[in-house]
Amino acid sequence: MTTALFVPCYVDQFYPDVAISTLELLERLGEDVVFPSTQTCCGQPMANTGCVSDTAPVARQMVDIFADYDTIVCPSGSCTTMVRHHYDAFFAPDDAAYQKVKSRTFELCEYLHDELKLDHLDVRFPHRVSLHQSCHGLRELRLASSSENMTPRVDKVRSLLSLIQDIEFCEPERSDECCGFGGTFAVNEPEVSASMGRDRVADHVRTGSEVLVSGDMSCLMHLQGLIRRENNPIKVMHAAQILAGRPLPA
Known part of the structure; x- marks a missing residue:
């Protein structure tokens, strides 16, 4: 294979x-x-x-x-x-x-x-993380449950991150809300896109999270730009980086 x-x-x-x-x-x-x-x-x-x-x-x-x-x-x-x-x-x-x-x-x-049905990882990440679920991941790939759909689903990203030692999850209030990126939507509607992104960042910051994690770097690219411009006290990391054992970025 x-x-x-x-x-x-x-x-x-x-x-x-x-x-x-x-x-x-x-x-x-x-x-x-x-x-x-x-x-x-x-x-x-x-x-x-x-x-x-x-x-x-x-x-x-x-x-x-x-x-x-x-x-x-x-x-x-x-x-x-x-x-x-x-x-x-x-x-x-x-x-x-x-x-x-x-x-x-x-x-x-x-x-x-x-x-692969992964059930073990020899990885340690002693930090508080909050998970951003991308719209494509939720609403097309069904990687977790979404609030507008009552069908219960396993949260696949969180299940994998849960295998990591010493990780602590922080829960945003609106766990499945769009970040506002949407590819060309951010170009065509920049004010709306930025407003949505600020709302998402504020929701994650309020939880006390150190790291905003997602399986979609496109969402994180959008959110990271807002975080940097407004000096918010939170980092971003792709789930792959944490699963691979990367440390918290400086």
């Missing part, structure tokens, strides 16, 4: 340690991981903006690159969602390569929880 690591373009450019942490974690768990060097963006920014014809060749390239691998793992709920839930428009229903990629692409925490 060969696992292909799909690294979102913004992670590659701005947060490479998230990709490195993902690789280290998977290899530590015995996975045979490869990184296809020809990979590019999944096409989500263009699709979100309505540029459907521009998205199509990007989607086809994605499938061409990853179709030969047994499993594709991505440290991003939003990019995983793009492949699993929004590529149908670009492929015929009987396209075998696409159907394989669609069925075998997993968000990192989803893969660790559902496929």
